[in-house]
Amino acid sequence: MRGATVFLALLLCLHGTWAQGESGGETGNHITETEEENRKKEVQFEIQDAKATHDQSSSQTNISPEIWAELKELRDMAIEQMVELRNSKSKIEKLEQENTVLEARMSSSENEVEELKRENAERPKVAFSVGLTDAGEVGPFNTDITLKFIKVFTNIGQAYNPTTGIFTAPVKGYYYIRFNGWEARPSQTIRITLYHNDKIITTCFDNKDVYNLTVSNAFVLQLEKGDVVYMVLNSGYGIYDSLHNRTTFSGFLLFAV
Numbered sequence: 001m002r003g004a005t006v007f008l009a010l011l012l013c014l015h016g017t018w019a020q021g022e023s024g025g026e027t028g029n030h031i032t033e034t035e036e037e038n039r040k041k042e043v044q045f046e047i048q049d050a051k052a053t054h055d056q057s058s059s060q061t062n063i064s065p066e067i068w069a070e071l072k073e074l075r076d077m078a079i080e081q082m083v084e085l086r087n088s089k090s091k092i093e094k095l096e097q098e099n100t101v102l103e104a105r106m107s108s109s110e111n112e113v114e115e116l117k118r119e120n121a122e123r124p125k126v127a128f129s130v131g132l133t134d135a136g137e138v139g140p141f142n143t144d145i146t147l148k149f150i151k152v153f154t155n156i157g158q159a160y161n162p163t164t165g166i167f168t169a170p171v172k173g174y175y176y177i178r179f180n181g182w183e184a185r186p187s188q189t190i191r192i193t194l195y196h197n198d199k200i201i202t203t204c205f206d207n208k209d210v211y212n213l214t215v216s217n218a219f220v221l222q223l224e225k226g227d228v229v230y231m232v233l234n235s236g237y238g239i240y241d242s243l244h245n246r247t248t249f250s251g252f253l254l255f256a257v
Contacts, residue, residue: 124171127252128160129153132241137185139238147192147231147239149249160251166230167249169223173256178218179231181239182246189213191237195230196221203234214246220254 131151132138139145148165160167169175181204183190189207192215193200204215221229231249233239241247 124157124253124256126157126159126170126175128155128157128167129250130155130160130162130248131245132239132247132249134241134243136242137238137240139233140236141233143235144193144232147233147249149231149247151245157253164230166228167251169225169227169229171253171256172225173223174254175221175223175229175251176218176254177221177229177251178216179249180216180247181214182241183213183238184240185238188238190215190239191234192239193232193234194219195228195232196223197227222257 130149130153132147132149133151138147146165148162149160150162152160152162155162157170159170167177177194179192179194181190181192183206189205190213191203191205193203194217195201201219201221202217204217206213206215223229229251239247
C-alpha cells in the first residue's frame, strides 16, 4: 500500500513539471506553483493516511496469532470434550447393557427360585419314626407276627399305620429305612426281619446268654407307590421295649422318581 502511494506521488510531481513546461508567463507559473503545492499537500495526506492504515494493519497482524492460538485452544478443548462425551456415551450404553443382562439373570434366578418353591411345595413330604411299646416284654409267639409300633414320634404324610405296623409308600422313590431291636430278658434270644412287600430284606439275630441283646440295620430302598415295608418278630423269639424307646422303626423319603 505504501509503495503504491509513493508511486502516485511521483506521478503527480512529474505531471506538475510537465504542466509548468507547457504554460507561459508569470500568471501561468503562479497558478502552476499553487496547484503544485496543493498536490504536494494531498500527496502528503495520502502518504500519512497510508501509513496509518499500514500501522493499523500491522497491529491487526500482530494480534492475529494470539487470536488463532486461542481459537486453536478452544477447538482442541471442544474436540476433547466431544471425545469424552463419546466415551461417556459408550460407557453409559455398556452399563445399560450390563444392567439389562443383570436384570435378565435376576429374573431368571427369581423364576428358578419360584420353580424350586413350587416343586418343593408339590413334593410329597414323608417321614416316620415310631417306638414299639412301653409294656416291656413282647413274645415269644408260636408264629411270625408283624410288630406294631404304637408309639408314634413322627408321622409326616401319615404313611405309617400304627394299627397294622405297616409303612406304605405314597409315591415312587428312594426311601431310607432303619430299625433297632432290643431284648433285656436273660437266657432269651432275639430275631427280627425287615420285609419289603413279601420279600425279606434282612434278618437280624442275637442269642448270647447275657442281658441287653441289641440288633440294628439300615437300608435305602427303591419303592413303588403302594409298596409296603414292615418288621416281623420271628416265631419262638422275644423282644423288649420300655419308656427308654430301645426298639424303634423309622424311615423317610429321600426323593421321588
